[in-house]
Amino acid sequence: MAKVTAKELIEEFDLELVNENDDIVFRAITTSDISRPGMEMAGYFTYYPAKRIQLLGKTEMTFFSQLSDEDKKDRMDRLSTYDTPGIILSRDMEAPPELINAANEVGVPILISKITTTRLSSQLTTYLETQLAPMTAIHGVLIDIYGIGVMITGSSGVGKSETALDLVRRGHRLVADDSVEIKQEHDGVLVGSAPDLIKHLLEIRGLGIINVMTLFGAGAVRNYKRIGLVIHLELWDQKKQYDRLGLDEEKMKIFDTEIPKITVPVRPGRNLAVIIEVAAMNFRLKRMGINAAQQFTERLNDVIEDGDKEEY
Incomplete structure (x- = not known):
């Protein structure tokens, strides 16, 4: 299962850690959903989503400040659970002592951000959806052709990399060769990229490994691209009937998303x-x-219909 840690959030969003124990920043975040615990501040914990990051904004903290000392301790004790991956305060607000004590007791990281609550919630959700998106790897080549992410698949030695090299020479951009890492970031959205080890590299039999960015410049590569079309290369089979009109639409299913596929x-x-x-x-x-x-x-069809009418 993909996961993110509070340490990664600290580095990505320049957050401040309140806790004295640095080890708690490695607690795993496994869902991209963000919770703003307004109802919980009022004492309603029946459906408390404890496994989400809890984002406290000015509204929640203003309401919290009006509670009695006993209620303040109760709310923070119930807000901080062993499942809670982290509690973030926006607008550079100071963490109340009741929260610090409750969080330290169960090892929940408390983070402070200078960003406004709504903006921070949007940025966190986008980042977590990207990082926690389901991922798979497919043998093939991914090229950006006229703004369309085209993934070329086929058996080993059929000519995928050589075709990719020819396309790069024609001005298109390489995303990945040999292995394409695919993430489903949203419903119907598949984004492909190259593993860090082989980024910007092409393997051409007879030549070996070449660096596309070094040879053709930064404009010949890109780090990721949404996949819109799959083209499958296969050796010509005289016994097989290939589509000559383009009416038959094949699909390739990756996760829950179907991508148009053309067999060449x-x-x-x-x-x-x-x-x-x-x-x-x-x-x-x-x-x-x-x-x-x-x-x-x-x-x-119109010509055939006109011909039938002339016969009568």
Whole structure:
């Protein structure tokens, strides 16, 4: 399971740790949901989401300041549990002693941010969703072609990396070669990147490993890209019937998301880079509502219908 620690939040958002024990910053955060415990401050803990980060803003702390000493201690004791990954105070507010004592007792990190509550909540949610998103790795190449993230898959030796090199020479940008790490950041959104070890590198049989950024410049690479299209390369099979109109739409399912997939047969004489480039452009046209295959089919049907009418 993916996780983030309070230490990472401190480094990312420049937070201040209130606790004296530095070891508690390694407590795991496993959900991207943020809780603002307004109802809990009023004493309602029936549905308290203890496993979320608790964000205390000016509203919560103003209400807390009006409570009796007994209620203050009760609220903070119940707010700080062994499951609570962290409590953050926004607007550079000072942590009350009741909170410090309760948090230290169970090892909950107390963090202070100078950012406003709403802005901090938005930034935390975005960061945690990215870091905690489910991830998988797929053997293939990811290229940014005209703004479309195109993942090229196929068996080893079919020519994925060589095609990627040709596409980079034509002005497109490499994201990952050989292994594409894919995260589902939101429903229907898959983002691919390269493992740090092989970032910006291409392996070409006969040449070895080349650094694309060094050879072609920083404009030839990018660190991540949303995946919009999958193109699967396979050796030409004379017995197989390939789609010649483009009406059949295949899908590749990754996590809960289905991505359009095109199967391209490979044989000598076919310029794969040009084919994939045109496939990306045609995919953009389809998203704009222009489907050449559909238009051709409709025109063909019209011709057939007109021919039938002339016979009568």
